[in-house]
Amino acid sequence: MHRSVRRSLRVALITAAGCAVTTPLVAQSAPATSADAATPESVARWITLAAPPSGEAHALDALRGVLPGWTRDNMGNLVKRVGRGSPRRMIACAMDVPAFVVSGITEQGYIRLHRTGVAAHPLWDQFHEAHQLRILTARGEVTGVVAIANGHFARQHRGDTTVVGVDQLWVDVGASTKAQAEAQGISLLDPVVASRPVWTYAGYASGPAAGARASCAAVASAGAAAAASSQPGETIYVLSSQRSFGWVGLAAVLARSGKLDALTLLDEGKAAGSAAMLPVARLGQTKRAVTRVIASTGLDSVRVITPAVRFAGSMVESVAAADVRALLQEAARAGGLASAPALLAPALDTAKATASARLPRRDAYGAIEKTFMTIADLPGVPGHEWRVREAITALLPAWAKSRAVVDSAGNLIVAAGPERDSIAFIAHMDEVSFEVESISRDGTVRLARRGGVVPSAWEGQPAALHFDRVGASEAAPSLRGVFVPRDSARVKAPSVSTAWFGVDSATLVAQGVRVGDAVTGYKRASRLGGTRLTGRGSDDRTGSTALLHAVQRIDPNTLTHKVLFVWSVREEGGLNGAGAFGANHGRSLQRIYSVDTFVSSDTPLEDKAFAYAPLGQGFVLRGLDDGAISPPAERQRVLSAARAQGIPVQQGTTHGSTDGSAIAPYGAPNVGLSWPGRYSHTPGEVLDLRDVDALVKIITALATAAR
Known part of the structure; x- marks a missing residue:
């Protein structure tokens, strides 16, 4: 899928007249050193800095601690001047990455977007679907997730084959009204950027504009290493703003810098084998203006250096440690330094550090959220659920842990109560993957x-x-x-x-x-606004969480009948664990309760005439899906229990099937107990803790009801 790539830098001499002479420059650097082990991590930290066009201050604030002596001008550029006299040279890069701004807030609380800058990849907008974003408000960051059609509704979206653009992006911030979204501090024109982890692999740093950020890391590191006495003349180091709008930030520095003898631009990464011609138009949309500014400095050419990258322009653009070392050498050479500088790394983003430390909730749902967060990010590919199973086992109360068994299929089973009138509750541990x-x-x-x-x-x-x-x-x-x-x-x-x-x-x-x-x-469950969470594997870590909390609330000595609590394996793609459980236990069961997601059309992308169960209004009695229909008497049993205890409940029908469908043929009626979920089978699944709390209560009520 990708070609073998020769690690190289591309150097171009760009004349003010607009013609270019280019030659590829192979990175003739020293063999890899122990420092290379830290290089990808350092560059990856640069990649995660938020620097939307005209919002570069967010990144520059994070750099303040590692770049003393640099000044910020009124265009948002970060500049350092070293030395005096001749020759006068400038070394520059661009910090900004194409991003979005808030263009509107709907009455239902969704955020609409407008792109800032030209998309770096034909799938740039689509790459954001089902993934988390950071909305940079005046009051701090707000987490959102981009809506995507429910995976279970594939048949309804069979005709949706065109690539998604920015006009199809809806951002879910956990609000139900425009006022709730605004209460989070969200306003028009707030910058919006992708929420990315510090991601490295096999000597690569990866993320949006990885090559461009490696270039800025090299410029900043060279500038930090430079001293007035280390080289003759004056060197101006620039981390420029608004490359996305015609390199206007760099043009502003050039316009006020006077005559220059050399300009070196460390630019964005390019795939090996890409076109070598780099005309002045690449320096901006306003070709004549940029040309005029360059000419005013006395220059007739610009030296442009571009690192080789993989997956150029995508959200996983990747730059190798060896190419970063070569960039450092080129930045040092351009500034007249005797040797390549040490690579500077910004501190980890404080907002993300705060999120990872996550303050306890102040409402009634803290324990449920903590359990969900504990198991949601664990990998649970069908047939490989052991990490999830061990985590759930560790969270069981002592009485349940002492009785827990793992059957030959890998299901985790806890049984309690006397041997009569057996019922079972089953949630699955695996996830689509x-x-x-x-x-x-x-x-x-x-x-x-x-x-x-x-x-x-x-x-x-x-x-x-x-x-x-x-x-x-x-x-x-x-x-x-x-x-x-x-x-x-x-x-x-x-x-x-x-x-x-x-x-x-x-x-x-x-x-x-x-x-x-x-x-x-990559998995990172996060809070949205109010009582909502987003996380991959909500289907069915949410059900597993609800089942676990119900077990924690039950005194097994008070049960009047046998209850089996089951966390199954290999539900996705075949209901295999449930099938094995049914073969062993199904004939003795009076009924089976499947604890799984109710795929709701409560999204901006679905027809609400079907499967509509609003988030936050209670658990869902899943009366009908593609695999089962629950008997009227069993539905009435659930509704009566909910009403007797004041538990908020909804009823509905949706697509998909549950573990109970594999057990019902052995004679146990299947009843679905669910919570409404958005964006099923994607990394952006969303739930509401109020619904999970209601689900815990109904499981507890049904498990302890006298028979």
Whole structure:
């Protein structure tokens, strides 16, 4: 899926007249050193800095601690001047990355977007679907997630084949009204950027504009190392603003800098083999204005250096440590430094650090949220659920932990109560995801989809391969990489899903990678506004959480009948764990309660004539889906229990099926107990804690009801 790439820098001499002479410059650097181990991490921190066009101050504030002596001008550029006299030279890069601004807030509380800057990739807008964003408000950052059609509603969206653009992006911030969104501090024109992890793999730093950020890291590091006496003449180092709008920030510095003898621009990354011609028009949309400003400095040429990158322009653009070292050498050479400087790294984003430390909730839902956050981010590819199973077991109360068993299929089962009138509650531990299907010689991994994956939601995103436990020990917990993006696309969904982990097949095999290994995307559950959360695997870690909290509320000594609490495996794509449980226990059950998501049309992208259950209005009695219809008497049993205890309840029908469908043939009626969820089978699933609390209460009520 990707070609072998020669690591190189591209150097161009761009004349003020607009013609260019270019030559590729292979990185003739020293062999890799121990410092290279830290290089990808340092550059990855640069990549995660928020610098939307005209909002570069967010990144510059984060850089303040590592760049003393730099000044910020009224255009948002960061500038450092070293030395005096001749020759006079300038070394510059651009900090901003194409982003979005808030263009509107709907009456339902959704945020609409307008792009700032030209998209760096034909799938740039689509890459944001089902993923978290950072809205940079005057009061701080607000987390949102971009809406995407529910995976279970694929048949209703079969005709939606065109690539998604910015006009199709709706941002969910956990609000139900415009006033609630505004109460979070969101206003028109607030910058909006992707929320990305510090992501490295196999010597690469990865993320949006990785090459451009590596260039700025080199410029900043050279500027920090420079001293007035270290080289003759004056050197001006510039981290410029608004490249996305014609390099206006750099033009402003040039216009006020007087005569220059040399201008070196460390620019964005380019894929090896891309077009070499770099006319002045690439320096901006206002070609004549930029040309005029360059000419006013006395220059007749500009030296442009571009690092080689993989997956250019995508959300997983990747730059290698060796190319970063070469950039450092070029920045040093341009500034007259005797040697390449040490690479500076900004501190980790304080807002993200605060989010990871997550303050306890002040409402009644803190315990439920804590449990969900504990298990949601664990990988649970069908057939590889052991991490989730161990985490749930650890959270069981003492009485349940002492009785917990794991059957031959891998299901976790807790039984309590006397041997009569048995009922079971079942939630599943696995999630839609991938397994390794084959490995190409260059290391590209073809992936088999497990469950109803929405493939476009993973394309061009961070990937993680998870090793299973071997014997009594555990192999390395994961191997980082990326889901390979298409270079271009006519349709929304890729026909195949592939991943790359930075090395060839021989190295992958030597590291223990085998066909059948589990692969997921990067996972980070987060709070939205109010009582809402977003996280991959809400289907069915939310159900698993509800079942766990119900067990915690039950005194087994008071039960008048047998109750089995089951956390199943391999639900996605076959209900396999439930089938095994049914074969062993189904004939003795009076009824089965399937605890799973109710895929709701409470989204901006669905027809609310079907499956409409608003978030925040209670658990859902899932009366009908593609695999089962619950008997009227059983539905009435649930409704009566809810009304007797004042538990908010909704009823509905939706797509999909539950574990109970594999158990019902053994004679136990299947009743679905759910919570309304948005954006099913994608990384952006959304839930409301109020609904989960209601679900816990109804499970507890039904489990303890006298028979």
